[in-house]
Amino acid sequence: MKPPRANGFRDSWCGELSAARADAPAQVAGWVHRRRDHGGLIFIDLRDRSGIVQLVFDPEDATEAHAQAHRLRSEDVLSARGTVVRRAPENVNPNIPTGEVELRVAHAELLADADTPPFPIDEDGPVEETLRLTHRALDLRRDRMRRAIELRHTVNRTIREHLSAQDFLEIETPILTRSTPEGARDFLVPARLQPGSWYALPQSPQLFKQLLMIAGFERYFQIARCFRDEDLRADRQPEFTQLDVELSFVEEDDVIAVTEGVMAAVFAAGGFDVAPPPWPRLPYDEAIARYGSDKPDTRFGLEIVELGAALAGTQAKVFADTLATGGVVRGINAGARDLSRAELDKLTEVVVRYGGRGLAWAFVQDDGSWRSPLAKFLSADEVVAATAALDGAPGDLLLAVADRAHVAAQALGALRLELGRRFELIPADRHDALWVTDFPLFEWNEDMRRWDPKHHPFTAPVGVWEDPGQLRSRAYDIVLDGVEIGGGSIRINRPEVQQQVFDELGISAQDAQERFGFLLDALRFGAPPHGGIALGIDRIVALLAGEESIRDVIAFPKTASGSDPLTGAPAPVDTAQLDELGIRLADAAKHPAG
Ligand code: ASP
Numbered sequence: 001m002k003p004p005r006a007n008g009f010r011d012s013w014c015g016e017l018s019a020a021r022a023d024a025p026a027q028v029a030g031w032v033h034r035r036r037d038h039g040g041l042i043f044i045d046l047r048d049r050s051g052i053v054q055l056v057f058d059p060e061d062a063t064e065a066h067a068q069a070h071r072l073r074s075e076d077v078l079s080a081r082g083t084v085v086r087r088a089p090e091n092v093n094p095n096i097p098t099g100e101v102e103l104r105v106a107h108a109e110l111l112a113d114a115d116t117p118p119f120p121i122d123e124d125g126p127v128e129e130t131l132r133l134t135h136r137a138l139d140l141r142r143d144r145m146r147r148a149i150e151l152r153h154t155v156n157r158t159i160r161e162h163l164s165a166q167d168f169l170e171i172e173t174p175i176l177t178r179s180t181p182e183g184a185r186d187f188l189v190p191a192r193l194q195p196g197s198w199y200a201l202p203q204s205p206q207l208f209k210q211l212l213m214i215a216g217f218e219r220y221f222q223i224a225r226c227f228r229d230e231d232l233r234a235d236r237q238p239e240f241t242q243l244d245v246e247l248s249f250v251e252e253d254d255v256i257a258v259t260e261g262v263m264a265a266v267f268a269a270g271g272f273d274v275a276p277p278p279w280p281r282l283p284y285d286e287a288i289a290r291y292g293s294d295k296p297d298t299r300f301g302l303e304i305v306e307l308g309a310a311l312a313g314t315q316a317k318v319f320a321d322t323l324a325t326g327g328v329v330r331g332i333n334a335g336a337r338d339l340s341r342a343e344l345d346k347l348t349e350v351v352v353r354y355g356g357r358g359l360a361w362a363f364v365q366d367d368g369s370w371r372s373p374l375a376k377f378l379s380a381d382e383v384v385a386a387t388a389a390l391d392g393a394p395g396d397l398l399l400a401v402a403d404r405a406h407v408a409a410q411a412l413g414a415l416r417l418e419l420g421r422r423f424e425l426i427p428a429d430r431h432d433a434l435w436v437t438d439f440p441l442f443e444w445n446e447d448m449r450r451w452d453p454k455h456h457p458f459t460a461p462v463g464v465w466e467d468p469g470q471l472r473s474r475a476y477d478i479v480l481d482g483v484e485i486g487g488g489s490i491r492i493n494r495p496e497v498q499q500q501v502f503d504e505l506g507i508s509a510q511d512a513q514e515r516f517g518f519l520l521d522a523l524r525f526g527a528p529p530h531g532g533i534a535l536g537i538d539r540i541v542a543l544l545a546g547e548e549s550i551r552d553v554i555a556f557p558k559t560a561s562g563s564d565p566l567t568g569a570p571a572p573v574d575t576a577q578l579d580e581l582g583i584r585l586a587d588a589a590k591h592p593a594g
């Protein structure tokens with residue numbers, strides 16, 4: 001940090017005082033981090049954003065300041081002036097950058113008193129989260145939070161610098177807008193000036209960034225706030241931040257190359273060791289087959305293996321029935337493991353939780369035969385073939401699931417992650433970035449009995465328009481350490497193709513015109529081929545910071561239930577305010593606690 005402008009409060013940062021400044025005067029300001037009263041001398045660790053420096057108050061040479069120091073308490077705000085002195089060798093603190101010196105205080109001024117904080121600021125111990133969020137200003141004073149927020153700034157700055165250097169323009173898009181197409185529920189804002197009408201908060205700037213391409217800006221980005229009123233899951237926020245990017249006259253490779261450039265810069269700035277791009281690309285079908293997931297964690301093996309051929313003619317009923325009805329048998333070689341029945345039951349629970357009917361297990365014995373409840377139903381040849389398919393060796397635990405293809409994939413994908421965690425196979429210091437490509441265009445929604453877009457309805461299709469289930473899309477996701485950190489696509493730039501997709505989704509021309517008419521109209525006036533991506537900044541910063549929860553990298557987040565203990569939002573409003581908006585609450589909404 002550059003030295004602060006000298007004023008009545010300070011001329012130096014706390015963290016900047018070092019042996020090079022010994023014997024020189026200095027003035028610092030900050031918060032009382034810790035105070036130690038040694039009868040005679042009083043030591044105060046003073047903290048500002050730059051770090052901590054030790055102040056010494058000596059009753060002999062600064063009686064008044066010493067008397068004042070006597071009354072200081074944690075988190076009081078103080079300005080102190082004095083001389084930087086070297087500490088005696090035995091008092092040097094190698095753990096802080098200013099540990100070789102201390103400021104011998106001649107004069108101090110108390111700038112503000114602090115009540116006793118509800119939790120300690122000077123240590124990183126666990127504090128109940130609601131308490132932290134209620135007193136967020138204090139929580140943000142803690143070292144770990146300060147570092148996370150600084151890192152977040154570094155990420156944002158790196159993005160801006162990197163993309164600006166490549167001719168991208170940062171353009172803001174509206175927050176008060178119409179429903180956008182990401183498929184979640186909208187947050188609505190009543191329009192006072194047009195009673196009965198509502199703005200929607202954007203789920204993403206998707207339509208606006210496409211309009212910006214049609215407008216000819218060619219290269220756009222925005223660090224954009226997005227709002228989705230989704231059912232709450234552990235680590236979701238109703239509002240979150242995306243790096244939103246769009247380019248014109250591009251194909252998949254172009255968007256991927258730009259994204260790799262900016263993300264490699266972000267990883268480097270965050271001190272995160274990822275192999276330099278280009279990053280591997282995995283077609284969706286292969287990701288599902290090998291990892292049981294469209295966001296595979298490739299930092300460890302345990303890949304899923306197809307066992308259908310090995311067991312083709314089997315008499316074993318579980319396998320034979322599944323194969324005969326178009327299902328699959330797939331397995332994982334868990335390696336040389338010695339698990340008890342109870343532990344195997346736990347693994348079965350994982351499979352069942354993810355929709356599977358059950359888990360078959362076998363230990364390969366020294367002679368190649370299996371110790372397994374299934375052994376007696378399989379021929380020796382089938383055992384040999386299945387073991388070979390799984391690359392099994394004596395001692396190995398082989399696991400298999402027989403089910404419909406998507407269930408087997410999902411269950412084995414979950415099982416694989418569980419095994420990775422349980423056997424600690426995920427190296428702490430390795431990070432893998434990769435792309436998943438060639439997604440299906442649509443996804444069958446069994447509840448609603450209709451096709452939904454896998455990405456969003458503006459994604460360009462690939463393939464012949466016969467079976468919607470067979471169509472692929474020009475979408476891509478970027479995955480880091482098994483977490484989807486972003487996704488995007490090449491878009492549809494011709495109105496007739498756009499209408500074809502709407503038709504398949506059951507969106508009538510009239511409906512489409514009503515909801516997305518402004519985009520459809522613009523598409524008719526010469527839309528360049530374009531495409532882009534959005535990356536989740538909260539999640540990326542959390543991964544870089546090594547934090548589990550995105551709440552720990554957002555200055556003012558909501559709780560998992562969508563409320564804000566700091567401000568009390570969401571909160572009821574006056575009837576007068578509602579009247580003005582022409583809104584009357586249903587009885588149920590008046591008594592939410594019921
Ligand atoms: N708008 C998309 C999203 O928010 C990203 C994109 O297609 O660029 O997921």
